[in-house]
Amino acid sequence: MSASEPNIAPVHGHTRRAQNIEAQLAADRRARRLRGAAFGLIVVAVLGAGIYLAGSVFLGQRGTTTVAAAMPMRISMSGFDPQVIHAKPGETVKVDWWNTDGGMHLTNGVHTLVSDTLGIRLELPAESRKTISIKAPMAAGDYDFWCDSCCGGKENSGMHGTLHVEV
Numbered sequence: 375m376s377a378s379e380p381n382i383a384p385v386h387g388h389t390r391r392a393q394n395i396e397a398q399l400a401a402d403r404r405a406r407r408l409r410g411a412a413f414g415l416i417v418v419a420v421l422g423a424g425i426y427l428a429g430s431v432f433l434g435q436r437g438t439t440t441v442a443a444a445m446p447m448r449i450s451m452s453g454f455d456p457q458v459i460h461a462k463p464g465e466t467v468k469v470d471w472w473n474t475d476g477g478m479h480l481t482n483g484v485h486t487l488v489s490d491t492l493g494i495r496l497e498l499p500a501e502s503r504k505t506i507s508i509k510a511p512m513a514a515g516d517y518d519f520w521c522d523s524c525c526g527g528k529e530n531s532g533m534h535g536t537l538h539v540e541v
């Protein structure tokens with residue numbers, strides 16, 4: 375006992391230090407895992423937001439749409455974009471029509487798509503989108519349409535669009 379006693383304390387002390395170090399390392403690992411998980415969540419959130427925003431920009435500016443077979447067309451104070459819609463004679467063209475302007479800028483809160491020849495008068499509320507149908511006449515030609523609810527309406531050449539009907 376007397377011979378081994380001096381050795382016990384250091385061994386015991388060493389063991390406890392080792393246990394403390396082990397516990398400290400385990401705590402560090404847990405903390406790292408938590409930080410890793412939190413970082414992972416942030417990365418996922420940021421990536422998700424980025425993809426969402428990129429998707430919005432892509433959907434908006436590039437005009438790709440989830441509405442099947444509908445051609446995207448934007449209406450704003452700058453007019454119709456694109457300005458020309460193509461159709462075959464008699465074809466019913468679906469247009470994914472969207473309005474990027476706020477209501478306070480718009481007469482009655484809407485942009486319109488009007489044509490006496492085509493027999494249409496459609497309204498699109500501020501900051502909204504909907505799919506509309508335009509029936510092309512049987513005769514080939516360029517059919518004028520316009521927005522009559524803003525910027526001088528029909529008198530403003532910038533607020534016109536064309537339905538181009540061609541066989």
Ligand SMILES: [Cu+2]
Nearest residue numbers: 485486521524
């Ligand atoms: Cu308008």
